[in-house]
Amino acid sequence: MHELAKKSTAAPTPPPPSGPAVSPPIIRPADFEDYPAFREVFLLYFADPSANATLRSFGILLHEMVLDFWGHWPNHSEGLFPAELRAAVADLRHVQGALQEWTGAALPLESEYDRRLAEVGADVARRIGEQTDRLEAELDFFVGRAS
């Protein structure tokens, strides 16, 4: 074994979880600003409560700092409000894609119940796609990009 390899330390053992897994929150739409930066489908992977809470706090801090500074940055060429709606379109497409993948054929579904859930998720993905198409068409029409 190489000399340096003998001297290297073993990989650290991960610390024990700080508690039971954190489930996704129930977000009241009126409180959406309390969940500003990170997607819930990403935070789902931070199942450790301490890690999850830390990242949420960081997201809130980042959002506050961006709100304090955003006026110094360039304006969106089509105006802020259409840009905000385009951002919502992008987020809807993200959820659409995630649902399509989680409910797709590649996912192993072990029970009839899981298959039922997958059907519902797939239907929701389709409906989100249709709704988003309409908003996107409206935004594109305004800026003259309609085909």
Next chain:
Amino acid sequence: MCLPHEAPPEAPPGTETRRVPPGRRPPRRPAPPAPPPPPPDDDEPPVSAAPSPEIDPDLWGDFAVFRETFLVYVSHARYNAALRVFGELLFEMVLEAWGHWPEQPEGYIRSHLRAAVADLRHLQGYLTTQGENPPEDEPYEAHLCRMAVRMSREVGGVAEQIERELGPWRGEVS
């Protein structure tokens, strides 16, 4: 990029009145007046706003971390890109780490659908807020406001469809 002791550059001239983005801020004392900014450097290229990407649903994993409704306010292209790269790093790292953490009590598909519902409810609230107070003197913006409100109701409807199917059980052991 401005160093901490330098004043940030002014917004480009001739800009429209910007709608204040939604956000609650803690009360703070008024900041002292900023010193005048340095004259613009003619050799510096203009900085254009970073637009939101058009996300192909099949490539949703490439935009896994930050909400676009957050990144839209980071219109500085370089900083926007930096956050996206940081997000990629976080995503890679959490995929390595999450196996060491407890499993979701509801199981894989239920917990993932719950996360999707949470994101849909966020969008429902965001679109509702965007649709508030349509301007009387801007017909197109007013039209977009009404569209946002309609979208908000539709997004709420699909979130409810999943929630009804999932029911109230969240993995509690009786």
